[in-house]
Amino acid sequence: MDQVSVVCRRRHLSRRTEQAYRFWIRRYIHFHDRQHPRAVGPVGIVAFINHLAAVRGVAASTQSQALNALLFLYRDVLEAEVGHLSGLRRVQRRERLPVVLSTDEVVSTLAQMDGVVALMAHLLYGSGLRVTECITLRVKDVDLQAGLIHIRAGKGGKDRTTLLPDRLQAQLRRQLLGVARPHKRDLVRGAGFVPLPNALERKYPSASQSLAWQFLFPSRVVRACPQTGRLLRWHASESGVQMAFKEAVRQAGITKHASVHTLRHSFATHLLASGTDIRTIQLLLGHRNLKTTMIYTHVEQAVRKTVSPLDRLHLP
Known part of the structure; x- marks a missing residue:
């Protein structure tokens, strides 16, 4: 974990990014019964990321953050070749409109x-x-x-x-x-x-x-x-x-x-x-x-005063 912090600071990543990467790397190590990531190898990434999607039910952004942390671990910290991660199941990202106050x-x-x-x-x-x-x-x-x-x-x-x-x-x-x-x-x-x-x-x-x-x-x-x-x-x-x-x-x-x-x-x-x-x-x-x-622009459309067709009817 000290190596992770050193590489994060060498690349001028923010403290929040460093904290997030350390969190997911720690979770990854515990998921694989505290084995060293080098011993597990990059193949362990697929099992962990799929576990987050299928069992933990995390959001797409959370899964992406965890995946980025593990890719950073292997490529930048351990300097290991990751290759193609076959069988990786990604959570579908859904477009959400932001909450806006009037x-x-x-x-x-x-x-x-x-x-x-x-x-x-x-x-x-x-x-x-x-x-x-x-x-x-x-x-x-x-x-x-x-x-x-x-x-x-x-x-x-x-x-x-x-x-x-x-x-x-x-x-x-x-x-x-x-x-x-x-x-x-x-x-x-x-x-x-x-x-x-x-x-x-x-x-x-x-x-x-x-x-x-x-x-x-x-x-x-x-x-x-x-x-x-x-x-x-x-x-x-x-x-x-x-x-x-x-x-x-x-x-x-x-x-x-x-x-x-x-x-x-x-x-x-x-x-x-x-x-x-x-x-x-x-x-x-x-x-x-x-x-x-x-x-x-989609939120703004919702904010505009649009007349409902119901309000146009001359109902008794």
């Missing part, structure tokens, strides 16, 4: 939230951010003057720029001041460090203590880095805004199966309904393929 439902939900989690939720809807993109924003990524937010190393390791709602300008200024004050106190007591991506800490030794690199939504707790012993202030946990949003949906009386990611879907759908072209929405969302963004 504008009234967004207003009702956001009205139930307050504090920092409310600001996060407003950003998710107003800028189309993913949850992890929101909580990992740095001070330097917010350009109040230009009205832009810069996303660094988002999903797939891609950078992009999205809009910053004018309505959030004052709140974000207060949030930035709220980050600067505790940062000064941390510096006085010899802390004030934040984790930096890749090898930037060696390239720019002082950047770890600079205000620009501090997280926009910092954690309240300072933790010691296991490698260096430095006191690091990480970003806030995504579970905070997730639980707050779930409670807000309940209090608003909304029965849709909405998660905090629904705000991103609503951002795209409402932009499309207001006349924004699909290419612009693709850039704002950071989709690699326009086909991914096109799903919102």
Whole structure:
């Protein structure tokens, strides 16, 4: 498992991808009675992946993630030839329309939230951010003057720029001041460090203590880095805004199966309904393929006010 982590970091895979790969590799080893994957060989992949489909009943995306983890294990970590996996039964991927809140439902939900989690939720809807993109924003990524937010190393390791709602300008200024004050106190007591991506800490030794690199939504707790012993202030946990949003949906009386990611879907759908072209929405969302963004055209069709044929009948 240490080898898996080393190769993941050498290839600059995200921590989430590394965690997912380690999880599935561990499950794979236990499935084969804790035999070493090299002893099992690539032929063991088929039995495990088919087990996930036939016995565990996992979704297509889950099965694909497990398969990618095992292919990564054999090809990149063990450097073994996999070849053709005959007999592999793949779960059929089904096209699902994303859950979208109406504008009234967004207003009702956001009205139930307050504090920092409310600001996060407003950003998710107003800028189309993913949850992890929101909580990992740095001070330097917010350009109040230009009205832009810069996303660094988002999903797939891609950078992009999205809009910053004018309505959030004052709140974000207060949030930035709220980050600067505790940062000064941390510096006085010899802390004030934040984790930096890749090898930037060696390239720019002082950047770890600079205000620009501090997280926009910092954690309240300072933790010691296991490698260096430095006191690091990480970003806030995504579970905070997730639980707050779930409670807000309940209090608003909304029965849709909405998660905090629904705000991103609503951002795209409402932009499309207001006349924004699909290419612009693709850039704002950071989709690699326009086909991914096109799903919102189907949602937008459902949102339009279409008159039912029943309503056209002159019934008594």
